[in-house]
Amino acid sequence: MTAQSAWQPPAAIALEDVIELDHEVTAMPDIAIDVHEDIFRIRELEMDWDIGAVIYEPQDAKQIPSGADGKKAGVFLLHGGVSDFKSVERIARTLPSKFGIKVVSMTFPGRFYFAAADRDWPGDVENDDGTARTPLWTQEMRITPDQYTIVQDISKREDYGTLISLSAKEGTEFFQRMAAWPAAFEQAIEETARRHLPDGEFSIYIHGHSTGGPFAMMASQRVPNIAGLVGYGSSPFGWMYPLISGDDWQFPFNQLRLRTWRDTARYMYEGMKNEDIGLPMLIELTFERWESAKKRPNFKAEDFVHKNSTKALEAAARVAAERLKLSHDETGKLVRRYLGYTRELSGPGVKAVPNFLSIHGINDDTVTLQRCERSLPLFARLDPAPKVKSISLGAGIHSWGWTNAQLPQGIVTPVAKLWHDAIMSGFFLG
Secondary structure, eight states, rough: OOGGGGOOOSSSHHHHHHHHHHHHHTSSSSEEEEEEEEEEEEEEETEEEEEEEEEESSGGGGOOOOOOTTOOOOOOOOSSSSOOGGGHHHHHHHHHHHHHOOEEEEETBSSSOSSSTOOOOOSSSSSSSSSOOOOOBSSSSSGGGGEEEEEEEEEHHHHSSSSSEEETTTTHHHHHHHHHHHHHHHHHHHHHHHHSSSSEEEEEEEEEETHHHHHHHHHHHTSSTEEEEEOOBBBOOOGHHHHHOOOOOOOOTTTEEEHHHHHHHHHHHHHTTTTTTOOOHHHHHHHHHHHHHHHHHOEEHHHHTTTHHHHHHHHHHHHHHHHTOOHHHHHHHHHHHHHHHOOOEEEEEEEEOOOEEEEEEEOSSOOOHHHHHHHHHTTTTOOOOOOEEEEEEESSSSOOOSOOOOTTTEEEEHHHHHHHHHHHHHHOOO
């Protein structure tokens, strides 16, 4: 036992100490890193899916540190519900360039923009002619406007504004993809980990931001060398969501939700609600930010796992089973597989949910510290129960992209330091 192994996560870190952590990390010497893409194809439920991952690693592999368990430390990043790998790029670069930790950042199926070298999505999410942006589940496929209708929903207008979704028409490619993507997501994580953070060489510490959180939870028992869950603004298992939020999301599996300027407005308000500015300026800033934000995918199929929409998941599994002409027993197995994405696995021989370090920005109104605290007794029900510790930071909103004059790198450097210390100290060992 070294002195460092006594490290324990503090319950709260005041703003001045967050700033000090930022200065500490910024002053560290830089490690030269390489950044490269891996675009590969998987086959799941008799469909092809192209997956885009970006790898960030020291140029000298000898600089990758070993964690407390003696294996190389690797971090697997999953972004949130609006974006792709670019929303977590700053943390992806900081971990290897300051601490030597290898990082693999996987974009959700359908969200990687294969058609441009800079990976920015062109145009707007909604178009005046009634068409909209749609996923690229393979490099060559396109979802055409005749495959969907546009649905507007004001049931959650108070918090989200008008929800706008694309409803995939039954019998179309879009409809079948919306039924099959959950299984492709599972395999994409497993294959990405196998290719870049192999078992026996690396221990993986997986992060899912916001919507990515439930998928990180799901993966933590399915990828053998995932040793810990590292959070910032991370949602827990899908089954916990309605219990900690008081919110219920039940709509058909074939609805793809568009993320619009309204979502940018929500996050802008989080970051500026305490600033002495008027509504007109906030509106102007929202649309200025949207000009950049709309380059990210801004569509979301993943609500059904994120928010425990079990009826939709079962319906999707049955549609996929019908296309595959599965037997009654095989259909039941696929339904159970889909429903299992929202909760922990249990039973003899099942890998335990690893320990979870959950970090929250003080002005995060989306995945709040209060929600984390409400989830603690739910995690305690698991058998065996993981160790879950939360840290409240005196700065930060929900988005990784937030910055200000005091923290020009935003919350990234303090969080990177806390993750590193937890990995090296043995927090995830028991």
